[in-house]
Amino acid sequence: MTAQNQNRRAKRYGMSIDIDKCNGCGACMMACAVENNIPPLPEAANDRRGVTWIRVYKVDNHRPYPERRIAFVPVLCQQCGHDTPCVHVCPQQAVEVDPATGIVGQMPERCLGCRYCMVACPYHARYFNWWDPKWPAGMEKTLNPDVAPRMRGVVEKCNFCHGRWHAAQQKAAAAGKSEIDPADYVPACVEACPTGALRFGDLNDSSSQVAQDAERPESFRLLEKLGTEPKIHYRSQRGWVREIANAPRPEGKDEARG
Amino acid sequence: MTTTRRNLLKFVGGGAAGALLTPAPWRLITDTALWSENWPGIPRPARGEIRARFTHCTLCPAGCAVRARCVNGQPVSLTGVKPHPISHGALCPWGIAGHHLPYHPARVRQGPVKEALAAVARAMDQRSAGERVAVLDLRPGRTVSWTYRRAMAAIENGLYLAPRQPAYSIDLAAAETVVSFGAPLFDGWGTPGNVFAARGNFRLVQIEPVESRTAALADMWLPIRPGTETAMAAALGGETTIAEAARLTGVGEEAIGAVKEAAENGPAVVLAADPSSPLMSLNAKLRALGRTVVARREAPLPEAWKKAAPVTEMAAAPDGAIRVLLIDESLPGGYVPWQEIEPKLAANAVVVVFTSTTEGYARHARYVLPSPVYPEAAEDIGPAIDTVGEVFRIAAPLLAPVVPVVNPGEFVARIAGLPQSDPLRERADAIHQAGRGALLGYADGKSTPAKEVTADNFWKTLNQGGCWMDDTGKKAAPGKLEFIAAGEPPHDELPLMVVAAGGRRGGLAPPLMSKLERESNLRMAANRVALSPADARSNGIENGGRCLLETACGRLSVVATIDAGVPAGVVEVAAGPRIADLCGASPRARVVRA
Numbered sequence: 062m063t064a065q066n067q068n069r070r071a072k073r074y075g076m077s078i079d080i081d082k083c084n085g086c087g088a089c090m091m092a093c094a095v096e097n098n099i100p101p102l103p104e105a106a107n108d109r110r111g112v113t114w115i116r117v118y119k120v121d122n123h124r125p126y127p128e129r130r131i132a133f134v135p136v137l138c139q140q141c142g143h144d145t146p147c148v149h150v151c152p153q154q155a156v157e158v159d160p161a162t163g164i165v166g167q168m169p170e171r172c173l174g175c176r177y178c179m180v181a182c183p184y185h186a187r188y189f190n191w192w193d194p195k196w197p198a199g200m201e202k203t204l205n206p207d208v209a210p211r212m213r214g215v216v217e218k219c220n221f222c223h224g225r226w227h228a229a230q231q232k233a234a235a236a237g238k239s240e241i242d243p244a245d246y247v248p249a250c251v252e253a254c255p256t257g258a259l260r261f262g263d264l265n266d267s268s269s270q271v272a273q274d275a276e277r278p279e280s281f282r283l284l285e286k287l288g289t290e291p292k293i294h295y296r297s298q299r300g301w302v303r304e305i306a307n308a309p310r311p312e313g314k315d316e317a318r319g
Numbered sequence: 320m321t322t323t324r325r326n327l328l329k330f331v332g333g334g335a336a337g338a339l340l341t342p343a344p345w346r347l348i349t350d351t352a353l354w355s356e357n358w359p360g361i362p363r364p365a366r367g368e369i370r371a372r373f374t375h376c377t378l379c380p381a382g383c384a385v386r387a388r389c390v391n392g393q394p395v396s397l398t399g400v401k402p403h404p405i406s407h408g409a410l411c412p413w414g415i416a417g418h419h420l421p422y423h424p425a426r427v428r429q430g431p432v433k434e435a436l437a438a439v440a441r442a443m444d445q446r447s448a449g450e451r452v453a454v455l456d457l458r459p460g461r462t463v464s465w466t467y468r469r470a471m472a473a474i475e476n477g478l479y480l481a482p483r484q485p486a487y488s489i490d491l492a493a494a495e496t497v498v499s500f501g502a503p504l505f506d507g508w509g510t511p512g513n514v515f516a517a518r519g520n521f522r523l524v525q526i527e528p529v530e531s532r533t534a535a536l537a538d539m540w541l542p543i544r545p546g547t548e549t550a551m552a553a554a555l556g557g558e559t560t561i562a563e564a565a566r567l568t569g570v571g572e573e574a575i576g577a578v579k580e581a582a583e584n585g586p587a588v589v590l591a592a593d594p595s596s597p598l599m600s601l602n603a604k605l606r607a608l609g610r611t612v613v614a615r616r617e618a619p620l621p622e623a624w625k626k627a628a629p630v631t632e633m634a635a636a637p638d639g640a641i642r643v644l645l646i647d648e649s650l651p652g653g654y655v656p657w658q659e660i661e662p663k664l665a666a667n668a669v670v671v672v673f674t675s676t677t678e679g680y681a682r683h684a685r686y687v688l689p690s691p692v693y694p695e696a697a698e699d700i701g702p703a704i705d706t707v708g709e710v711f712r713i714a715a716p717l718l719a720p721v722v723p724v725v726n727p728g729e730f731v732a733r734i735a736g737l738p739q740s741d742p743l744r745e746r747a748d749a750i751h752q753a754g755r756g757a758l759l760g761y762a763d764g765k766s767t768p769a770k771e772v773t774a775d776n777f778w779k780t781l782n783q784g785g786c787w788m789d790d791t792g793k794k795a796a797p798g799k800l801e802f803i804a805a806g807e808p809p810h811d812e813l814p815l816m817v818v819a820a821g822g823r824r825g826g827l828a829p830p831l832m833s834k835l836e837r838e839s840n841l842r843m844a845a846n847r848v849a850l851s852p853a854d855a856r857s858n859g860i861e862n863g864g865r866c867l868l869e870t871a872c873g874r875l876s877v878v879a880t881i882d883a884g885v886p887a888g889v890v891e892v893a894a895g896p897r898i899a900d901l902c903g904a905s906p907r908a909r910v911v912r913a
Binding site: 081082084085086087088090091092094095096098099101102104106107108110111112113116117119121125126127129130131132133193194195196197198199200201202203204205206207208209210211212249252253255256257 | 358360361362364365366367369390393394395396397398399409410411412415416418419421422423424505506511512515530532533535536542721829830831832833834835837838839840841842851883884885886887
């Protein structure tokens with residue numbers, strides 16, 4: 062193995078999310094849908110059957126008004142780095158962890174649609190295509206040529222905009238470089254976030270902003286106790302927000318909007 | 320060796336068993352599904368030359384700078400432009416999917432253009448001496464607004480109507496304390512990028528009954544009793560005591576005192592959900608005029624345009640006098656409720672609306688004509704409420720209209736007999752001749768003094784998504800603002816205060832907004848309301864159940880959401896034309912089981 066390849070394998074892409082900055086505008090969700098050719102679904106789609114690779118949840122501290130406080134938590138595939146549950150259960154090898162990037166990739170063309178991975182995922186970050194992808198007449202012209210639309214009956218999820226990673230690789234190769242420029246590879250949601258709540262980078266690079274964010278005392282990960290080593294690091298100065306990261310389904314969830 | 324049947328079967332069986340130990344069959348199983356990528360019915364994205372083009376978003380007055388990634392000239396994604404000094408690379412969810420709007424299935428695709436022209440001409444000929452021809456411009460401050468004003472000046476008894484526009488701009492960068500009475504500062508107010516860029520410099524106090532997106536991120540949220548904002552403003556302005564305000568608003572004396580002190584000490588600004596609200600006059604008491612609240616400035620105009628009809632508010636128009644009303648609803652803007660318009664119309668009035676949606680005035684107009692949508696039309700965007708200097712930018716079209724459309728400006732100019740011209744070019748020439756300010760080109764990110772650019776290059780750069788800005792002038796105080804201290808009396812029959820959830824705007828919403836509304840419940844859909852558990856219980860309403868939202872003007876069938884974050888006495892709704900028509904001037908309602 063060359064030193065160059067060793068360097069490549071050392072990448073561990075991750076994200077840091079500042080919940081205290083997220084205003085729940087949904088720009089990340091829209092940018093993700095546009096980038097990854099996720100269609101608007103029929104009227105029958107709801108929050109259970111919708112497809113949103115990144116979904117912003119509105120959470121609260123379960124206190125009555127006016128002590129009640131809310132926060133917005135963007136949840137996407139947590140890119141588990143250890144014992145990745147969806148990889149283990151897939152009978153089709155349709156889910157793989159890329160050793161070069163640490164990205165958990167989903168190959169819809171191999172997927173049978175058994176949905177074991179959805180059951181195994183502790184974060185509910187995988188989505189099943191209940192319907193054929195359909196765009197309003199003419200809107201298919203606006204599809205991103207770098208991402209193939211998926212068919213009905215397969216599971217899909219966030220892959221950190223893998224098409225952008227390929228584009229950055231090609232750009233680097235064309236320039237005769239072995240490493241991509243970090244500025245060339247930014248997922249659509251991070252690029253779209255107007256508040257700067259989302260950051261992306263290599264967690265193995267201690268000089269990167271995202272690696273430094275992960276080391277902050279107010280940083281936490283969702284369901285950290287499961288030991289899956291997610292690569293999405295959240296942070297909040299609010300104690301109640303940090304507490305819900307490890308909580309089971311909150312009481313009163315059925316009454317809350319979202 | 321003789322080949323027997325047994326040996327042959329053994330060979331085949333052994334071969335099959337042995338093959339299972341090789342990667343070949345597993346490879347076959349996984350890769351047989353490759354054809355599914357070409358499943359019939361799944362569209363294949365077009366491939367071709369990829370280029371970046373620049374424009375400005377017209378979906379709200381912020382006019383954010385946009386970089387469009389185009390494949391064979393067709394925009395496939397929109398992002399912000401980072402070097403832009405106002406929008407700072409930010410786009411809202413509507414703007415991100417704006418390139419889908421031309422293909423919206425609910426878009427108005429055709430209309431009786433010839434019939435409308437003939438009916439307008441006939442009505443203009445037949446009108447009596449006192450009857451008026453009027454244009455209602457929902458987005459005043461654009462170049463086409465001046466076309467309307469010139470056209471109405473050219474027509475006898477012409478009337479240019481527009482919603483009230485604030486005569487001021489807010490300089491957020493100069494404020495250390497922002498006291499917001501329900502202004503959705505982080506959810507659609509002003510220019511999102513500008514607000515977030517200034518966020519680190521000011522302390523935000525959000526005063527509103529519901530914990531909105533803005534309240535959630537505010538430094539201090541004061542959950543005020545619905546309808547008592549004026550009492551709070553009176554205390555902050557020193558007109559009443561803090562104790563009295565605390566009693567009326569339900570907010571603690573200590574909190575009100577802290578806000579009052581912060582507002583009095585530093586450069587502060589008071590914002591209201593409605594920019595023309597009397598609450599804004601509190602700025603005068605806080606010495607904000609000329610510092611954080613400054614006079615609104617408009618880019619230079621051609622001299623010949625200054626002979627134009629004045630801006631008239633709908634309330635000032637004479638009753639029963641408008642014989643022809645032309646409504647420009649091509650861009651989402653300040654919606655004037657229909658019950659304010661209806662009394663102003665003559666008995667046989669001709670109402671023509673230029674729109675892309677059937678949600679707004681199309682429900683009331685006799686002729687509905689399809690207008691271009693973003694990003695099909697070349698339009699300029701007036702300054703946003705948080706733009707301090709003069710600015711001129713054009714939404715350069717990214718694609719040709721996909722349906723036959725009518726340009727509202729050309730229609731109005733035609734009926735007024737104005738000579739054919741290109742008003743945008745005339746305006747650009749006037750700005751260039753003024754020789755002030757600088758021209759920012761996004762393609763190269765360079766800012767060049769306007770006087771160093773030729774008129775043709777100035778125009779060319781603007782059409783390539785450039786932006787002219789001049790923020791060198793002295794900041795001036797706006798005119799006097801009125802303060803009305805009277806609160807709304809309680810209404811027994813309509814016990815709930817209607818509060819609009821921020822963010823939603825009129826006009827078509829991109830089809831992908833279903834991700835934020837129906838598919839995730841992140842934003843309130845147009846047909847939903849949110850109630851407190853107590854109010855829902857007392858009216859027998861269940862979560863997700865259908866109910867009727869009743870006001871003094873009518874009723875609307877909606878779906879209820881029970882939300883513990885909504886205080887008793889409040890019904891939260893998604894703002895939009897239907898709700899505006901339903902509520903009119905009085906935001907009181909009740910919700911009953913359907």
